[in-house]
Amino acid sequence: MGKITVKHYLNKRLKPDNNGNDKIYPLYLSILYDRMSIRTPSAINAIWEDLTEKDFENKKFRKELLFKMKYEINLIERSVKKFIEDENVRQLRKDLGKVYPGKKYRSKNERLNILNTYIDYYTHSIFDVVSNELLKRIRNAVLNKLSNNFNELDLFDEYKLQDLFYYNNPVLYNIIVKYNLGKEYELYFIIWSRFHDYLSVQGKKYGYDMPYIDWIEGKGQKLFAEYLKTYTRHTDKWEKNFFTDEKILTSINIINEIINSHDYFDKLINRF
Incomplete structure (x- = not known):
């Protein structure tokens, strides 16, 4: 099994908000596996305010936020493993994109698109x-x-x-x-x-x-x-x-x- 790397980062490509002199950017996820890369908004943003650049760089996270970040990383890692398990036995599902029909999986790399749908499927709410x-x-x-x-x-x-x-x-x-x-x-x-x-x-x-x-x-x-x-x-x-x-x-x-x-x-x- 190849290495799975999941990290949080601030998306500085987006226009920041300001909190006094501090810039505020939304929290994103970087997901890397077998030379495939996915960058996507963190679900944590739905309930927590965006982090300031200064706090993120200094790793000044509230305990509650750090707990959520660790949980989200583990959740994504386990979902990627589901993809790996199915791929190893040549049983990848190609219908999981139907879970979120409004989301477009537009990579030219079809394998990457399928990985993305696996993550969305296994993290969806029941x-x-x-x-x-x-x-x-x-x-x-x-x-x-x-x-x-x-x-x-x-x-x-x-x-x-x-x-x-x-x-x-x-x-x-x-x-x-x-x-x-x-x-x-x-x-x-x-x-x-x-x-x-x-x-x-x-x-x-x-x-x-x-x-x-x-x-x-x-x-x-x-x-x-x-x-x-x-x-x-x-x-x-x-x-x-x-x-x-x-x-x-x-x-x-x-x-x-x-x-x-x-x-x-x-x-x-x-x-x-």
Whole structure:
């Protein structure tokens, strides 16, 4: 396996902003492997202000920012290794560019383009597919039940129905309970809600919400499981231990089933 080199740098080719006398440039990534080079914006820029040239050169990073940079480097390195593994057995995928159809892979080096798509694919967030699938299951069950209760369905016009299917909507949860859709759908709703909330927490800490490669390599499950242990909800009392070990395992398995489904890639490229 050839050497993989991933480094952060300030893109000084772009026009800087100013912070007093200091110039501020956006943070970029330099990715080198087997004489192929990719330069791309760091995902960290989405949530952290740009670094001053002086701070970057003196390596004066906040601990939180340094943690994100190290995590991002490791994430890219692992994604490049996926490319290497497939190339070694002559099974490179050439369809991964469909994940971000608006992104143009324009290098004359087709191998470099494929490497770029591998990085994008393995670092993509599983959020959209998981959220869409849980919503579909809940929506289908609720609408089917409401369609058999016309008086109840009449209370919802088209716009109210759109507002109903919101991940933290207590009205939706109450409908699931009221019509006895079952503990399975109650759990779908709570996982859906927790997954939304958790990803903002992970994004702030890691700079990425839930990369695909973290989940398929077993890291994502551990992070989400730890978060579920902190969950509380209000019924007739505060129930601090709703997520037992058994429910946590069931929740992780539900997401695993979505991620490992044969049509995951189709759901991913049709997520919007």
